[in-house]
Amino acid sequence: MDVNLETTLDKEIIEFIAACMQREHPRSYLISVLGKVQEKYGYLSRQHMHAVAHIMRIPTSRVYGVATFYHFFRLRPRGKHQISICMGTACFVKGADRVLEAFKSELGIDIGETTKDGIFSLDNTRCLGVCGLAPVVTINNQVYSQVTPQQVPELINKTLGR
Amino acid sequence: MGKILDAFMAVKKRLLDDAANTLSSAPIIIQVGSATCENAAGAQEVRREFEKLLLASGRADIFIKQTGCTGRCSREPIVGVYLPDQFPIKYEKVTVEKVQQIFQQHILGGQPVVPLILDKKTSRMYSWVVTFASLSTVETDSASRWNEKFKEHLKIHGVPEETIRSFIGGCLGLYPAGKEGNKVGMLVFPEKVVYEFGTEEDLARIIQSHFKDRKTLTSMQAEIDPLIKRFITLYGDVAFFNKQTRLTLRNSGIIDPESLKDYVANDGFEALARVLENGQPQAVIQAVILSGLRGRGGAGFPTGSKWQSAVDNPDPVKYVVCNADEGDPGAYMDRSTLEGDPFSIIHGMALGAFAIGASKGYIYVRAEYPLAIRRLEYAIRQCEDAGLLGKNILGSDFSFEIELRLGAGAFVCGEETALMLSITGRRGQPMIRPPYPTERGLWGHPTVINNVETWSNIPVIIRHGAEWFARIGTEKSKGTKVFALAGKIVNSGLVEVPMGTTLREIIYDIGGGVEKGRTLKAVQTGGPSGGCIPADLIDTPVDYDSLAAVGSIMGSGGMIVLDDEDCMVAMAKFFLEFTQDESCGKCVPCREGTLRMLEILERITAGQGMPEDLDKLERLGNLIKKTSLCGLGQSAPNPVLSALRYFRSEFEAHVLEKCCPTRKCSKLIRYEINPEKCIGCTLCARQCPVNCIEGTARKPHLVIQERCIKCGNCFAACKFEAVDRV
Numbered sequence: 001m002d003v004n005l006e007t008t009l010d011k012e013i014i015e016f017i018a019a020c021m022q023r024e025h026p027r028s029y030l031i032s033v034l035g036k037v038q039e040k041y042g043y044l045s046r047q048h049m050h051a052v053a054h055i056m057r058i059p060t061s062r063v064y065g066v067a068t069f070y071h072f073f074r075l076r077p078r079g080k081h082q083i084s085i086c087m088g089t090a091c092f093v094k095g096a097d098r099v100l101e102a103f104k105s106e107l108g109i110d111i112g113e114t115t116k117d118g119i120f121s122l123d124n125t126r127c128l129g130v131c132g133l134a135p136v137v138t139i140n141n142q143v144y145s146q147v148t149p150q151q152v153p154e155l156i157n158k159t160l161g162r
Numbered sequence: 163m164g165k166i167l168d169a170f171m172a173v174k175k176r177l178l179d180d181a182a183n184t185l186s187s188a189p190i191i192i193q194v195g196s197a198t199c200e201n202a203a204g205a206q207e208v209r210r211e212f213e214k215l216l217l218a219s220g221r222a223d224i225f226i227k228q229t230g231c232t233g234r235c236s237r238e239p240i241v242g243v244y245l246p247d248q249f250p251i252k253y254e255k256v257t258v259e260k261v262q263q264i265f266q267q268h269i270l271g272g273q274p275v276v277p278l279i280l281d282k283k284t285s286r287m288y289s290w291v292v293t294f295a296s297l298s299t300v301e302t303d304s305a306s307r308w309n310e311k312f313k314e315h316l317k318i319h320g321v322p323e324e325t326i327r328s329f330i331g332g333c334l335g336l337y338p339a340g341k342e343g344n345k346v347g348m349l350v351f352p353e354k355v356v357y358e359f360g361t362e363e364d365l366a367r368i369i370q371s372h373f374k375d376r377k378t379l380t381s382m383q384a385e386i387d388p389l390i391k392r393f394i395t396l397y398g399d400v401a402f403f404n405k406q407t408r409l410t411l412r413n414s415g416i417i418d419p420e421s422l423k424d425y426v427a428n429d430g431f432e433a434l435a436r437v438l439e440n441g442q443p444q445a446v447i448q449a450v451i452l453s454g455l456r457g458r459g460g461a462g463f464p465t466g467s468k469w470q471s472a473v474d475n476p477d478p479v480k481y482v483v484c485n486a487d488e489g490d491p492g493a494y495m496d497r498s499t500l501e502g503d504p505f506s507i508i509h510g511m512a513l514g515a516f517a518i519g520a521s522k523g524y525i526y527v528r529a530e531y532p533l534a535i536r537r538l539e540y541a542i543r544q545c546e547d548a549g550l551l552g553k554n555i556l557g558s559d560f561s562f563e564i565e566l567r568l569g570a571g572a573f574v575c576g577e578e579t580a581l582m583l584s585i586t587g588r589r590g591q592p593m594i595r596p597p598y599p600t601e602r603g604l605w606g607h608p609t610v611i612n613n614v615e616t617w618s619n620i621p622v623i624i625r626h627g628a629e630w631f632a633r634i635g636t637e638k639s640k641g642t643k644v645f646a647l648a649g650k651i652v653n654s655g656l657v658e659v660p661m662g663t664t665l666r667e668i669i670y671d672i673g674g675g676v677e678k679g680r681t682l683k684a685v686q687t688g689g690p691s692g693g694c695i696p697a698d699l700i701d702t703p704v705d706y707d708s709l710a711a712v713g714s715i716m717g718s719g720g721m722i723v724l725d726d727e728d729c730m731v732a733m734a735k736f737f738l739e740f741t742q743d744e745s746c747g748k749c750v751p752c753r754e755g756t757l758r759m760l761e762i763l764e765r766i767t768a769g770q771g772m773p774e775d776l777d778k779l780e781r782l783g784n785l786i787k788k789t790s791l792c793g794l795g796q797s798a799p800n801p802v803l804s805a806l807r808y809f810r811s812e813f814e815a816h817v818l819e820k821c822c823p824t825r826k827c828s829k830l831i832r833y834e835i836n837p838e839k840c841i842g843c844t845l846c847a848r849q850c851p852v853n854c855i856e857g858t859a860r861k862p863h864l865v866i867q868e869r870c871i872k873c874g875n876c877f878a879a880c881k882f883e884a885v886d887r888v
């Protein structure tokens with residue numbers, strides 16, 4: 001785990017880090033850097049975090065500390081299709097919890113998990129600002145509004161292109 | 163004019179000169195919303211369809227304009243059509259199919275498509291819509307008195323009352339600073355004329371001329387504030403906006419948020435230019451102090467005093483920060499402002515930076531708001547290009563730059579000390595205050611942190627004067643507040659009202675009342691830090707102190723309407739689950755205490771509550787409030803405590819009778835099929851997401867309880883009322 005660290009990351013990200021390091025308070029950009037890494041790879045692997053720590057000269061423990069503190073960062077790869085249920089207040093009031101239950105039982109996974117075949121992962125978000133259409137579910141950035149538990153199997157099939 | 167104002171006018175001229183498609187110069191405008199909510203509702207497809215048709219028509223005099231959210235979220239996507247010399251028309255819930263019709267019939271043919279018009283029921287049956295506006299909300303009496311007089315005079319003049327709908331509006335802000343007296347403002351649609359009068363004789367003259375002879379009585383016309391005038395001119399849907407006063411959202415839904423030109427054309431950056439010309443930072447602070455503005459991020463700290471304490475700090479390096487970490491899980495006011503009017507935030511921050519002597523600002527925005535981030539980045543770049551940000555702005559000594567920093571989904575980072583740590587790239591765990599950020603902030607330097615909405619009020623205060631601003635609202639809460647109205651409400655969306663407006667006005671007059679004609683049970687304000695207000699306190703005015711008095715808080719602006727089907731225990735548990743999950747774990751009372759409270763609530767909703775649990779919740783809650791390190795822990799018990807205060811009997815039902823009165827808590831209910839009533843139509847079995855209903859066609863069905871997830875589908879599906887919820 002030493003010489004190869006820099007090749008772990010994409011060139012674009014290395015350049016981004018280099019640019020950050022030129023600025024005032026370089027290490028304050030850690031969160032942005034991790035954001036870029038996640039944007040590129042979908043999640044933060046141990047190697048990624050190691051590499052970032054190495055290049056930015058920040059203790060790995062601190063990088064790991066930051067990565068685990070913020071909900072936005074994922075430490076495991078996500079499924080091919082991301083299903084995300086809004087659990088904001090308005091959606092909750094309109095029955096999002098029952099929609100969530102339906103997804104959980106249909107897919108056999110809990111929040112934050114990915115199906116064994118790597119096809120679906122299940123997440124929750126907070127208010128998307130479309131409370132008027134509550135409850136809302138986003139599947140791969142497509143927003144579905146006023147979702148009922150009945151529609152769950154249909155939505156899954158639709159995502160699979162069936 | 164001084165040299166800085168000259169420089170500004172030059173910038174303005176340059177921007178406006180190459181403006182081909184601003185509102186004023188374009189003959190026909192199609193306005194399509196483009197905020198996250200609008201896009202989710204399908205606005206992008208609608209826009210593309212318009213673009214297609216426009217291209218096909220070959221017309222060069224029609225323009226499509228994107229705007230932010232107007233707040234009518236339950237009716238989106240909304241499309242506005244502005245034909246020259248026509249009343250602006252807004253269409254609701256526009257789909258790709260409807261675009262064709264609107265384009266052919268209205269845009270090309272000039273005939274509005276009436277069945278698709280927004281709020282057609284409320285405003286379009288009348289020949290006129292008249293709004294009486296008082297001087298300020300503290301004093302709505304005079305407006306209602308005049309409204310009565312107006313009706314009397316209509317009778318006297320024989321104008322049929324049914325042709326006119328009249329309202330008492332909020333303070334429309336019709337009165338520029340310095341205007342006094344007992345006059346009242348009267349706004350008449352569709353002519354968009356504002357009259358101002360103080361005697362019955364004048365009223366009679368107006369009625370005779372306007373409503374009988376149908377001639378505008380120019381001698382009684384009021385000089386109105388350009389801000390308000392623009393709003394009046396651009397909005398067709400009167401009813402929804404009637405009790406609103408739009409300061410923060412003054413540009414949302416009106417200007418193109420990606421166009422500096424549009425912002426500048428609407429008075430943007432003029433306040434900054436004037437202030438720089440004047441060269442007196444202290445005057446700016448004085449104005450903010452006089453305006454009485456209090457922070458909109460939740461705590462309501464007086465903004466002017468905060469700034470003053472930063473100025474009093476001898477450290478020459480200072481920072482301003484915009485808190486755009488909007489964490490309340492049921493609210494989106496700030497996002498809407500960022501997406502709909504990013505320039506006003508930049509403008510406000512520049513004014514603040516000049517006032518306190520900062521040359522660097524940060525906007526801390528949630529990574530979950532990609533559209534807001536993109537718009538902000540773009541806005542900052544445009545300002546830099548135009549010389550409105552950067553070194554020596556407009557040739558003055560003032561230099562100011564803004565950097566965006568992204569939050570990464572931690573509610574606690576909205577707390578100011580945590581936010582600063584997060585900006586420096588650390589875990590956002592709050593620190594003990596004092597020292598306050600204005601004493602020791604970012605990188606040890608004094609820092610002023612304000613909320614998005616607070617910043618966006620600054621240009622208005624500077625532009626229109628502290629006195630003008632201080633007239634809106636109540637004695638101790640000045641100005642307006644934006645709320646994200648949601649839950650069981652007919653018109654969910656963003657509303658901006660003067661402080662002191664009652665919950666009743668917001669819910670019934672603006673929100674259209676409780677959905678499906680059900681009964682109001684409570685209103686939740688302040689999200690996870692706030693509390694519920696029961697229906698019998700619905701006449702509570704919304705201002706910082708009144709809300710605190712009933713055990714809730716103003717908070718950042720979430721407002722959730724609950725009806726008689728909502729379980730208050732489940733609601734309290736929902737919020738506590740959230741705060742428990744978001745507790746940063748630094749201090750014991752919050753980390754352990756909220757978990758214990760949650761365990762008790764879980765027990766109660768599962769039918770295993772013990773009689774002493776309620777007192778225990780109260781004791782624990784009060785202890786956590788008193789001993790937690792930061793605002794998260796200090797407010798986390800509020801939803802539970804306020805629910806206990808007003809709805810204790812509902813908790814008791816769960817604990818003593820093991821029953822959920824609203825049948826919401828799934829562990830306390832079961833779905834059973836009544837074999838007497840079931841005809842075996844199989845519908846429920848087909849609707850069950852987990853296939854736990856067994857039975858053959860035409861024979862009574864049975865729910866396998868072990869596998870049932872209590873989704874209620876069967877209950878909703880059965881047409882023979884054979885499914886019981888027990």
Ligand SMILES: Cc1cc2nc3c(=O)[nH]c(=O)nc-3n(C[C@H](O)[C@H](O)[C@H](O)COP(=O)(O)O)c2cc1C
Binds near residue numbers: 460487575793
């Ligand atoms: C847990 C917690 C979350 C907060 N979240 C926010 C937020 O999302 N937005 C915000 O402006 N202020 C938030 N605040 C309040 C800030 O600490 C701070 O008071 C505010 O940004 C000051 O700005 P203002 O005076 O303009 O309101 C939060 C406070 C706490 C304790």
Ligand code: SF4
Binds near residue numbers: 591592753793795
């Ligand atoms: S009160 Fe909660 S969020 Fe605040 S410091 Fe303590 S544990 Fe962290």
Ligand code: SF4
Binds near residue numbers: 874
């Ligand atoms: S409540 Fe839902 S899961 Fe249970 S039987 Fe009915 S449809 Fe099936």
Ligand code: SF4
Binds near residue numbers: 845862879880
């Ligand atoms: S829907 Fe009603 S009637 Fe039909 S099988 Fe189910 S319980 Fe029986």
Ligand code: FES
Binds near residue numbers: 089092134136
């Ligand atoms: S709570 Fe789900 S969109 Fe607002």
